[in-house]
Amino acid sequence: MADIYEERTYNSGEIGFGENPGILVVDYMTAFTDPKFPLGGAPLIERGVQNTARVLDVARRAGVPIANCWTSYKSEREMPHWKVQAVREQFIHGAPGTELDPRIYDETYDMGICKSGPSILFETPVASFFAKERVDTVIMTGCVTSGCIRASTIDSFSHGFRTIVPEDCVGDHDEGPHRDNLRDVGRRYADISSADAVIEYIEDWRKKNR
Amino acid sequence: MADIYEERTYNSGEIGFGENPGILVVDYMTAFTDPKFPLGGAPLIERGVQNTARVLDVARRAGVPIANCWTSYKSEREMPHWKVQAVREQFIHGAPGTELDPRIYDETYDMGICKSGPSILFETPVASFFAKERVDTVIMTGCVTSGCIRASTIDSFSHGFRTIVPEDCVGDHDEGPHRDNLRDVGRRYADISSADAVIEYIEDWRKKNR
Amino acid sequence: MADIYEERTYNSGEIGFGENPGILVVDYMTAFTDPKFPLGGAPLIERGVQNTARVLDVARRAGVPIANCWTSYKSEREMPHWKVQAVREQFIHGAPGTELDPRIYDETYDMGICKSGPSILFETPVASFFAKERVDTVIMTGCVTSGCIRASTIDSFSHGFRTIVPEDCVGDHDEGPHRDNLRDVGRRYADISSADAVIEYIEDWRKKNR
Amino acid sequence: MADIYEERTYNSGEIGFGENPGILVVDYMTAFTDPKFPLGGAPLIERGVQNTARVLDVARRAGVPIANCWTSYKSEREMPHWKVQAVREQFIHGAPGTELDPRIYDETYDMGICKSGPSILFETPVASFFAKERVDTVIMTGCVTSGCIRASTIDSFSHGFRTIVPEDCVGDHDEGPHRDNLRDVGRRYADISSADAVIEYIEDWRKKNR
Numbered sequence: 001m002a003d004i005y006e007e008r009t010y011n012s013g014e015i016g017f018g019e020n021p022g023i024l025v026v027d028y029m030t031a032f033t034d035p036k037f038p039l040g041g042a043p044l045i046e047r048g049v050q051n052t053a054r055v056l057d058v059a060r061r062a063g064v065p066i067a068n069c070w071t072s073y074k075s076e077r078e079m080p081h082w083k084v085q086a087v088r089e090q091f092i093h094g095a096p097g098t099e100l101d102p103r104i105y106d107e108t109y110d111m112g113i114c115k116s117g118p119s120i121l122f123e124t125p126v127a128s129f130f131a132k133e134r135v136d137t138v139i140m141t142g143c144v145t146s147g148c149i150r151a152s153t154i155d156s157f158s159h160g161f162r163t164i165v166p167e168d169c170v171g172d173h174d175e176g177p178h179r180d181n182l183r184d185v186g187r188r189y190a191d192i193s194s195a196d197a198v199i200e201y202i203e204d205w206r207k208k209n210r
Numbered sequence: 211m212a213d214i215y216e217e218r219t220y221n222s223g224e225i226g227f228g229e230n231p232g233i234l235v236v237d238y239m240t241a242f243t244d245p246k247f248p249l250g251g252a253p254l255i256e257r258g259v260q261n262t263a264r265v266l267d268v269a270r271r272a273g274v275p276i277a278n279c280w281t282s283y284k285s286e287r288e289m290p291h292w293k294v295q296a297v298r299e300q301f302i303h304g305a306p307g308t309e310l311d312p313r314i315y316d317e318t319y320d321m322g323i324c325k326s327g328p329s330i331l332f333e334t335p336v337a338s339f340f341a342k343e344r345v346d347t348v349i350m351t352g353c354v355t356s357g358c359i360r361a362s363t364i365d366s367f368s369h370g371f372r373t374i375v376p377e378d379c380v381g382d383h384d385e386g387p388h389r390d391n392l393r394d395v396g397r398r399y400a401d402i403s404s405a406d407a408v409i410e411y412i413e414d415w416r417k418k419n420r
Numbered sequence: 421m422a423d424i425y426e427e428r429t430y431n432s433g434e435i436g437f438g439e440n441p442g443i444l445v446v447d448y449m450t451a452f453t454d455p456k457f458p459l460g461g462a463p464l465i466e467r468g469v470q471n472t473a474r475v476l477d478v479a480r481r482a483g484v485p486i487a488n489c490w491t492s493y494k495s496e497r498e499m500p501h502w503k504v505q506a507v508r509e510q511f512i513h514g515a516p517g518t519e520l521d522p523r524i525y526d527e528t529y530d531m532g533i534c535k536s537g538p539s540i541l542f543e544t545p546v547a548s549f550f551a552k553e554r555v556d557t558v559i560m561t562g563c564v565t566s567g568c569i570r571a572s573t574i575d576s577f578s579h580g581f582r583t584i585v586p587e588d589c590v591g592d593h594d595e596g597p598h599r600d601n602l603r604d605v606g607r608r609y610a611d612i613s614s615a616d617a618v619i620e621y622i623e624d625w626r627k628k629n630r
Numbered sequence: 631m632a633d634i635y636e637e638r639t640y641n642s643g644e645i646g647f648g649e650n651p652g653i654l655v656v657d658y659m660t661a662f663t664d665p666k667f668p669l670g671g672a673p674l675i676e677r678g679v680q681n682t683a684r685v686l687d688v689a690r691r692a693g694v695p696i697a698n699c700w701t702s703y704k705s706e707r708e709m710p711h712w713k714v715q716a717v718r719e720q721f722i723h724g725a726p727g728t729e730l731d732p733r734i735y736d737e738t739y740d741m742g743i744c745k746s747g748p749s750i751l752f753e754t755p756v757a758s759f760f761a762k763e764r765v766d767t768v769i770m771t772g773c774v775t776s777g778c779i780r781a782s783t784i785d786s787f788s789h790g791f792r793t794i795v796p797e798d799c800v801g802d803h804d805e806g807p808h809r810d811n812l813r814d815v816g817r818r819y820a821d822i823s824s825a826d827a828v829i830e831y832i833e834d835w836r837k838k839n840r
Contacts (some may be wrong), residue, residue, distance in 0.1 A: 004384045008249050009295035020764070039218050078531055078549055080367050083398055085219035111498055116545035117368030118399075125536035125543050129498055131761050132790030134649070146394045151364045157290050158327030158361075160762030174214045180390040184356045188293055189328075230554070288741055288759055321708055326755035335746035335753045339708055341551050342580030344440070370552030424804045428669050429715035459638050500787050503818050505639035537788030538819075566814045571788075574781045577710050578747030594634045600810040604776045608713055609748075 010187040017201050018162045022065045022135035025052060026120045026142025026152050028104040029070040031090060031097030033143075038086040040097075044178055045143045048171030051195035052141040053103045055169060058199050060109050062206035065133045067126045068110040071148070072098040080117060118151035127159050137162040139198050140190070141169035146177035150185065157189035166193045220397040227411050228372045232275045232345035235262060236330045236352025236362050238314040239280040241300060241307030243353075248296040250307075254388055255353045258381030261405035262351040263313045265379060268409050270319050272416035275343045277336045278320040281358075282308040290327060328361035337369050347372040349408050350400070351379035356387035360395065367399035376403045430607040437621050438582045442485045442555035445472060446540045446562025446572050448524040449490040451510060451517030458506040460517075464598055465563045468591030471615035472561040473523045475589060478619050480529050482626035485553045487546045488530040491568075492518040500537060538571035547579050557582040559618050560610070561589035566597035570605065577609035586613045640817040647831050648792045652695045652765035655682060656750050656772025656782050658734040659700040661720060661727030668716040670727075674808055675773045678801030681825040682771040683733045685799060688829050690739050692836035695763045697756045698740040701778075702728040710747060748781035757789050767792040769828050770820070771799035776807035780815065787819035796823045 005011065033049055035041025059066060072093045073079045082088050090097055093114075105112065113124050120142075121127050130138070138161040140153055149170045156163040165185065172178035186192040215221065243259055245251025269276060282301045283289045292298050300307055303324075315322065323334050330352075331337050340348070348371040350363055359380045366373040375395065382388035396402040425431065453469055455461025479486060492513045493499045502508050510517050513534075525532065533544050540562075541547050550558070558581040560573055569590045576583040585605065592598035606612040635641065663679055665671025689696060702723045703709045712718050720727050723744075735742065743754050750772075751757050760768070768791040770783055779800045786793040795815065802808035816822040 005387075008383060011293055012295035013293060015291045015293065074531060078545070080370050080548065080552065081225045081372055081399075083221055083223060083225065083396075083400075085222035111494060116548070118364055119368065122365070122368045123543055123545050123548065125498070127757075127761070128500065128536065128543065128788060128790040131757070132500065132766070134764050134766055136762070136764055147398055150360070150394070151368075154328055154361045154364065155332070158329065158332045158758060160290050160758040162291055173218060177215075177390070177394060180387070181394070184360070184387060184391070186293075188357055189291075190293075284741060288755070290758065290762065321704060326758065333753055333755050333758065335708070337547075337551070338578060338580040338710065338746065338753060341547070342556070342710065344554050344556055346552070346554055368548060370548040425807075428803060431713055432715035433713060435711045435713065500790050501645045501792055501819075503641055503643060503645065503816075503820075505642035538784055539788065542785070542788045567818055570780070570814070571784045574748055574784070575752070578749065578752045578781075580710050582711055593638060597635075597810070597814060600807070601814070604780070604807060604811070606713075608777055609711075610713075 005187050015162050015191050017164065018136035020133070020135050021137045021139055021202060021205060022130045022133060023056065023059050023139045023141065024120050024126070024152060024156070025056070025066065025068040025104055026148045027069065027071055028052065028101045028142055029098055030101055033101040037097045042171060042173045044175065045171035048141065048143055048169050049101060049103055051166065052169045055139065055141065055166070055195050055198055056104065058202050060106060062202050064202060065130065065135060066110040067113055067120065067129065068100060068105050069113040069115045069120045069124070070098055070100055071115055073116065118148040119155040120148070120152045121155035121159060135161065137164065140165045143171045145170045145172040146181045150181045153185045153190050163190040164193050164198065165190045166195045166198045168195050215397050225372050225401050227374065228346035230343070230345050231347045231349055231412060231415060232340045232343060233266065233269050233349045233351065234330050234336070234362060234366070235266070235276065235278040235314055236358045237279065237281055238262065238311045238352055239308055240311055243311040247300070247307045252381060252383045254385065255381035258351065258353055258379050259311060259313055261376065262379045265349065265351065265376070265405050265408055266314065268412050270316060272412050274412060275340065275345060276320040277323055277330065277339065278310060278315050279323040279325045279330045279334070280308055280310055281325055283326065328358040329365040330358070330362045331365035331369060345371065347374065350375045353381045355380045355382040356391045360391045363395045363400050373400040374403050374408065375400050376405045376408045378405050425607050435582050435611050437584065438556035440553070440555050441557045441559055441622060441625060442550045442553060443476065443479050443559045443561065444540050444546070444572060444576070445476070445486065445488040445524060446568045447489065447491055448472065448521045448562055449518055450521055452563050453521040457510070457517045462591060462593045464595065465591035468561065468563055468589050469521060469523055471586065472589045475559065475561065475586065475615050475618055476524065478622050480526060482622050484622060485550065485555060486530040487533055487540065487549065488520060488525050489533040489535045489540045489544070490518055490520055491535055493536065538568040539575040540568070540572045541575035541579060555581065557584065560585045563591045565590045565592040566601045570601045573605045573610050583610040584613050584618065585610050586615045586618045588615050635817050645792050645821050647794065648766035650763070650765050651767045651769055651832060651835060652760045652763060653686065653689050653769045653771065654750050654756070654782060654786070655686070655696065655698040655734055656778045657699065657701055658682065658731045658772055659728055660731055662773050663731040667727045672801060672803045674805065675801035678771065678773055678799050679731060679733055681796065682799045685769065685771065685796070685825050685828055686734065688832050690736060692832050694832060695760065695765060696740040697743055697750065697759065698730060698735050699743040699745045699750045699754070700728055700730055701745055703746065748778040749785040750778070750782045751785035751789060765791065767794065770795045773801045775800045775802040776811045780811045783815045783820050793820040794823050794828065795820050796825045796828045798825050
């Protein structure tokens with residue numbers, strides 16, 4: 001079957017890994033990773049956490065810069081116009097659910113950032129930190145694929161980074177939107193990859209930079 | 211059938227129109243609107259142009275600020291890592307396809323902007339222009355729904371604007387991704403509306419502000 | 421004596437107060453306000469704290485949005501290339517000196533923000549918060565005039581806001597640079613005003629918006 | 631004589647050149663470089679143009695990325711609140727004065743950008759272009775030192791770049807503000823250098839990267 005987008009020259013060629021990686025971890029806060037919360041506990045998100053933890057373990061030993069974020073606000077007055085009730089009511093500084101999943105966050109190593117929009121690069125110091133570190137390749141992990149991952153992937157691309165989305169490191173509440181959004185960004189902005197491929201790249205990078 | 215996202219409190223309540231509108235028109239350049247180009251001439255995009263032209267006609271008479279953008283670069287060196295061959299090769303300053311569709315652009319009225327990322331609000335003066343105009347409600351038009359419209363809608367939301375996407379003013383190469391992306395943003399960031407509803411709002415706004 | 425800049429049409433006309441104020445408070449952290457720290461305790465800064473406290477008291481009662489920031493980082497790796505040793509060594513998350521002066525910060529009312537550059541509007545959610553609040557007039561307070569106030573004033577101007585700097589609400593280590601920078605921004609970007617004039621404007625605004 | 635700022639640990643240590651340079655050229659448009667315009671023809675600006683031309687010649691042969699900007703708008707409605715009458719009236723797209731000085735701009739090589747605020751990095755694609763090029767060292771040239779150079783230097787620092795200001799490549803209407811602003815940024819954000827030192831660095835860099 002013909003793909004209308006490929007006929008129109010979308011998805012023509014891979015971007016490829018570059019010379020210097022950085023890792024973004026988006027919103028693996030317990031509000032999404034713990035089933036006790038209204039947004040928490042989807043199987044694809046649990047899978048994403050486990051694979052991301054493997055990637056981060058290798059990345060920290062290699063000295064790769066990591067930015068790890070959550071989303072919270074002082075009050076609804078300070079929020080953008082969220083249509084998600086659980087965000088409006090529960091993503092409040094210090095509230096249960098806003099702490100990062102301990103399998104994901106190492107506060108002695110990672111840059112830890114509170115963001116206010118869907119994208120980890122919107123009005124945060126992350127892009128400047130990565131510029132200082134001379135990152136050219138962004139590994140995108142976190143949740144949810146059809147929300148903050150989509151937004152962060154667009155911004156990573158727009159900032160000029162080679163953007164790699166390991167499919168098994170990002171998660172969503174349901175498979176349809178997960179796949180739809182990987183399809184959309186894979187056609188335009190990013191390479192869709194896997195935790196294993198990313199780990200291999202980081203291991204190789206580490207040897208070269210020793 | 212249950213909607214997993216609505217169960218998790220997505221799409222809970224409309225945002226609604228605010229006090230002061232502004233209109234964004236994204237990438238209605240002939241590369242997308244003229245069938246002679248590789249990315250040009252999709253029926254949903256033609257429909258979007260026609261409905262957007264109706265909205266803009268009313269908006270200009272009412273004094274609503276409008277920002278109208280295209281995408282082009284000096285060379286591939288200055289571009290982000292686009293996976294779309296036609297963008298890499300043809301979205302070059304001054305090349306055929308980079309001029310705005312004359313049905314859409316009024317250079318005596320609109321802010322005309324060359325953007326470099328998918329979003330009309332990424333590294334452009336548009337958000338500051340709208341802040342100066344005290345816009346709180348952004349009407350999103352243009353193409354393509356699964357690319358630059360998705361990106362611009364996220365950014366409009368992140369900047370704190372009430373964001374309205376008239377479904378018949380945005381277009382895509384195919385219906386599936388068009389619908390998927392309206393679904394994703396309608397759950398989280400924006401109200402999905404129509405050209406007619408937007409025109410009615412602007413007419414009412416004009417009467418109030420006379 | 422002729423002023424070369426005024427001959428060249430600088431400083432031609434006041435900007436004036438607009439319809440909706442917001443207040444920025446920059447870096448009134450104890451590192452600057454308490455003499456026990458290497459950067460702390462300059463008389464102009466103490467004067468600025470006292471006058472800003474008066475303005476904030478009136479502003480909170482009037483419902484004016486306020487953003488209050490400090491500067492800190494996890495480590496020197498995450499900082500820009502600061503040439504100020506005390507910043508490099510002491511502006512670390514949670515270190516003594518990074519807490520806001522209690523005369524200035526009301527955590528139940530103000531947006532509280534950790535910034536990473538000199539400007540309170542650089543890579544922070546403040547501009548989007550003010551856009552949502554439809555602020556068009558920014559009152560600039562804090563320290564130091566020749567550093568973060570200069571940077572924040574430029575950004576406030578660039579974002580399209582009417583920018584008012586009450587001279588007695590901003591402070592510096594020494595009078596020369598304090599005056600030099602007010603001169604530079606007063607020629608181009610902002611009106612130089614006073615705490616009393618700002619208080620009068622806010623009181624009038626409050627009556628109109630009752 | 632004691633320097634109050636150095637006592638407080640300002641200006642402690644040089645930043646130094648890094649591994650990969652990029653050059654910013656700010657507002658060497660004829661409005662500033664040609665004496666026939668109200669803002670044009672100051673001796674320090676003429677000196678800056680001549681030295682910058684020497685640097686750019688070497689930089690282009692070495693393949694260093696260059697971004698060259700001017701400032702213009704469609705109308706006063708789209709401008710921030712400038713207090714400089716000549717900017718409000720004459721910095722209009724296509725008006726005399728808005729073209730770049732031919733001694734400075736090579737449109738076949740440089741990124742050419744129209745900016746809207748004082749800083750070349752404010753709401754422009756320049757930072758993303760430099761991130762893609764993996765620039766870590768920004769050479770700042772242009773005018774005027776107490777306006778757009780000050781703003782651009784702050785932003786370059788905030789973005790994480792090593793920032794070098796060759797004193798004889800930037801110019802102002804008068805010597806006082808020129809020196810005041812180099813003093814302020816040299817204490818905090820940037821190394822003050824010279825055209826000759828920058829040329830030597832670029833020549834060395836070119837040999838290493840051959």
